[in-house]
Amino acid sequence: MNLPDEFVLSREVAEALQTKKPMVALESSLIAQGLPFPHNVETALNLEVIVRKSGAIPVTIAVLDGRIHAGLTSDDMTLLGDRKTPILKLSRKDLPYALAMKKHGATTVASTMICAKLLGIRVFGTGGIGGVHRGGEDTLDISADLQELAQTDVAVVCAGAKAILDIGRTLEVLETLGVPVLGYQTNAFPAFYSRESGYDVDHRVDSARDVAHVLQKKWSLGMKGGVLIANPPPQDQAIDRVQIEEHIQRALRQAAAQHITGAKVTPFLLREVAVLSEGRSMATNIALLKSNAAVAAAIAVALVTEM
Numbered sequence: 544m545n546l547p548d549e550f551v552l553s554r555e556v557a558e559a560l561q562t563k564k565p566m567v568a569l570e571s572s573l574i575a576q577g578l579p580f581p582h583n584v585e586t587a588l589n590l591e592v593i594v595r596k597s598g599a600i601p602v603t604i605a606v607l608d609g610r611i612h613a614g615l616t617s618d619d620m621t622l623l624g625d626r627k628t629p630i631l632k633l634s635r636k637d638l639p640y641a642l643a644m645k646k647h648g649a650t651t652v653a654s655t656m657i658c659a660k661l662l663g664i665r666v667f668g669t670g671g672i673g674g675v676h677r678g679g680e681d682t683l684d685i686s687a688d689l690q691e692l693a694q695t696d697v698a699v700v701c702a703g704a705k706a707i708l709d710i711g712r713t714l715e716v717l718e719t720l721g722v723p724v725l726g727y728q729t730n731a732f733p734a735f736y737s738r739e740s741g742y743d744v745d746h747r748v749d750s751a752r753d754v755a756h757v758l759q760k761k762w763s764l765g766m767k768g769g770v771l772i773a774n775p776p777p778q779d780q781a782i783d784r785v786q787i788e789e790h791i792q793r794a795l796r797q798a799a800a801q802h803i804t805g806a807k808v809t810p811f812l813l814r815e816v817a818v819l820s821e822g823r824s825m826a827t828n829i830a831l832l833k834s835n836a837a838v839a840a841a842i843a844v845a846l847v848t849e850m
Contacts, residue, residue, distance in 0.1 A: 546661065546662070547611075547661065549609075549610050549611050549642050550610070550611050550612075550613060550661070550662075551607075551610045551611065551612045551613070552613050552614060553612075553613065553614025553615070553616075554614075555600060555614055556600065556602050556613045556614035556662075559600040559602075560662065560663065563847070564599070564600050564847070565598065565599040565600065565666075565840070565843035565844045565846065565847040565848075566599055566600045566601075566602050566662075566664045566666070566843060567594045567599045567600070567601055567602065567664070567666050567667065567668050567836065567839045567840050567843050568602050568604060568655055568656075568658070568659035568662075568664045568666070568667040568668070568697070569587070569590055569591070569594070569601055569602065569603040569604065569655075569667070569668060569669075569836070570603075570604065570649070570650050570651060570652060570655040570667075570669050571587075571603060571604060571605035571615070571620075571623055571649040571650050571655075572632060572633075572649040572650060572651045572652075572655075573586070573587065573669075573670060573832065574587050574605075574620055574623045574624040574649060575605075575623045575624060575630040575632065575649035576630075576632050576649060576810045577670070577810070577813065577828075578624075578825065578828065578829070579814075579825075580624050580625050580626055581624070581625075582825065582829065583620075583624040584617070584620045584621055584624045584625075586829050586832060586833075587603060587615075587620050587624075588617060588620065589833065590603075590668070590832060590833065590836040591603065593833055593836045593837050593840070594668070594836050594837075594839070594840045597836075597837050597840030597841055597844065598840060598841075598844045599666075599839075599840040599843040599844055601614075601836075602614055602659070602662065602664060603615045603620070604650050604655050604658045604659070605619065605623055605647075605648065605649055605650060606631075606633060606638070606641045606642065606646065606647060606648035606649075606650070607619060607622070607647055608645050608646075608647065609641065609642050609643070609644065609645030609646060610642070611642070611658055613658065613662055622647070623647070623649055628647060629647065630647050630648060630649050631646055631647065631648035631649070632648070632649060632651060632806055632810075633648040633649060633650050633651060633654045634651045634653045634654055634686075634687045634688075634806075635653045635654060635657060635687045635690075635691060636687065637654070638650075638654050638657065651673070651687075651688070652667075652669055652672050652673060652686075652688040652691065652699065652701075653673075653686070653687040653688050653690075653691040655667055655669070656691045656692075656695045656697045656699070656769065657691070657695060659697050660695050660696060660697055664697070665696070665697060665698060665758065665843070665846055666697070666698050666700065666839050666840075666842050666843040666846065667697050667698065667699050667700070667839065668700045668701075668832075668835045668836045668838070668839030668840070669699060669700070669701050669832075669835065670701060670702060670705075670735070670828060670831060670832050670835065671701050671702050671703055671704055671705040671706075671735040671831075672686070672688045672689075672692070672699065672701050672703075672704050672705070672713075672771065673686025673687070673688040673689070673704070673705065673708070673809070674686050674688065674689060674704040674705070674708040674709070674710070674712075674713030674716070675689075675708060675709045675712040675713045675715075675716055676707075676708055676709065676808065677707070677708065677709045677795065678709075679709055679712060680712070684804075684805075684808075685716065689713070689716050689717060689720060689722070690720070691769070692717065692720065692722045692768060692769040692771060693720035693721060693722055693767075693768045693769075694767060694768055695768065695769055696762055696767060696768065696769060697769045698754070698758050698769055698770045698771075698772060698842065699769055699770070699771055699772065700727070700772045700774055700835045700838050700839040700842065701771065701772070701773065701774065701835060702733050702735050702736075702773070702774060702775060702776050702831040702834075702835060703732050703733035703734055703735055703740060703773045703775075704734070704735065704740075705735050705809065705813075706734045706735040706736050706737065706740075706787055706788075706791060707791050707794070707795070707808075707809065707812045707813070707816070710732070710734055710740045710741075710742060711741075711742060714732065714742055717771065718745075720768070721766075721768065722768060722769065722770070722771055723745055723746070723757070723761070723770045723771065724744045724745045724746075724771045724773060725744060725745065725746055725747070725748050725754065725757065725770060725771065725772050725773065726743075726744030726746070726747045726748070726773050727748060727749075727754070727772050727773060727774040727775075727838055728747070728748075728749050728774075729744070729747065729773070729774075729775050730743055730744060730747050731743060731744070731775070732744050732773050733773055733774070733775040733776065734784060734787075735776070735828075735831070736776065736781065736782040736787045736824055736827045736828075736831075737776070737781055737782055737783065737784040737787060738775040738776060738778065738781045739775075739784060740784070741784070744773055748772075750845075751838065751841035751842045751844070751845040752845045752849050754770075754772055754842045754845070755842055755845035755846045755849050756849070757770065758770055758842075758846065759846070772838070772839075772842070774831075774834060774835050774838050776827055776830060776831035776834065777830050777831070777834055780826060780827045780830035780831070781827065782820070782823060782824065782827055787816070787820070787824065790815075790816045790819040790820050790824070791812070791816060793815070793819055794811075794812045794815035794816050794819065795812065797815055798811055798812060798815075813828075
């Protein structure tokens, strides 16, 4: 595989690419902008352990000194997560700047998908995707994640869209863009912290092998774009939808009062919800990340062994 010069591969990732082992892409925004330190680094390392135990190779992606690193060391993760060094939050529009200006940056869903596709990685495990923000019909605040799902051939395993978003409109945009939304062992589209959002998925799949067959059929027909696999948070860690909505509404009012907009909204709301829920939302966030990593690894293995 001829990769752009911007890539730096760990030895494990280079070997996996050469031997065509199943691989799972993992984002780095959860380290730099998501969870607080040291929970962010601990969780990122645990996700890699889970992927390996499930039979795949984890590929955590970030930009360091203007180069795309696929496979991070614990020191790399600490640099991203200890809040001592400026770290850019990289979506599609930010990636060229970070590379050209030799910056450090953490990849979001969109930019992780771009890097994964360049590496030939077909499966990506994350927490929740971005989408249409509440009030987005007026502000047009819509995440680049949705367009990336429409054009980049990577399957994304998540716990639905982040609960702070307008989930109904997010699903409408995904439908318009032709992105299949599959429920992993569920008919309900999850709302990140909650197992149900009040909306249904397009289709239900009950095994990693079934997901792999769907992916193979889609891409073999030349149908570009990804597939969203919605995996509800574990039952014992999920939060009641009504309860979490109360916290979100309070956090939204605080964001409006402080005039917080753009890319700063999501990290602010997630932090405020964690405070208002007395840490329960963070525990749920970590639990669903681990669950999604395991499911993503199972799908990656099925793609290699079953197809």
